[in-house]
Amino acid sequence: MSFNAYLFFGRTCREAFTFYRDVFGGELDLVTAADMTGVPPGIDPAAIMHASLTTPHGQLVGSDDPFADPFGPVSGMRVCATLPDADAARAAFDALADGGEVHQPFAATEWSAGFGMLLDRFGTPWMIDTAIGA
Structure with a gap:
């Protein structure tokens, strides 16, 4: 990871x-x-x-x-966690989403076997991704 x-x-x-x-x-x-x-x-x-x-x-x-x-210079952030495969990424996404707010449901994209965005219950913004080639 x-x-x-x-x-x-x-x-x-x-x-x-x-x-x-x-x-x-x-x-x-x-x-x-x-x-x-x-x-x-x-x-x-x-x-x-x-x-x-x-x-x-x-x-x-x-x-x-x-x-x-409108959006100015770079501000804000998300923590991007890249996991070794879609199953591990899905598990992390689901755990972080519990009690949080899903911004983009976990799914395959043009660049990843699995990707999703959420705000966890502690207010931390996350991007959960799958390692390239996984």
């Missing part, structure tokens, strides 16, 4: 991650709302729904925050 911060931007994720790639090098992958299925109505199709910068030093991830408008 690993824990990673996930950066949220107003509408500048593409610009920010392109800059981070220029600064740190690495491989950049961007998934827009137009690339995805099941995106809620009203989300800009050009919004970055998932950005991943993989470098020799590690991975930086983030997206445009589709739920905050």
Whole structure:
């Protein structure tokens, strides 16, 4: 299991991650709302729904925050826990959701075998993800 911060931007994720790639090098992958299925109505199709910068030093991830408008510079956070497989991720998600508030139900996405977002009963915002290739 690993824990990673996930950066949220107003509408500048593409610009920010392109800059981070220029600064740190690495491989950049961007998934827009137009690339995805099941995106809620009203989300800009050009919004970055998932950005991943993989470098020799590690991975930086983030997206445009589709739920905050207007949105200024990066603020707030979610704890992103990446578990080894979808079963382990589902179990963690369900346990954290007990007494909390689900923001995005746990399900497969274009980048993960299982992903979900929630606020746990203690007020901690979480993103539960499945390791790539699991």
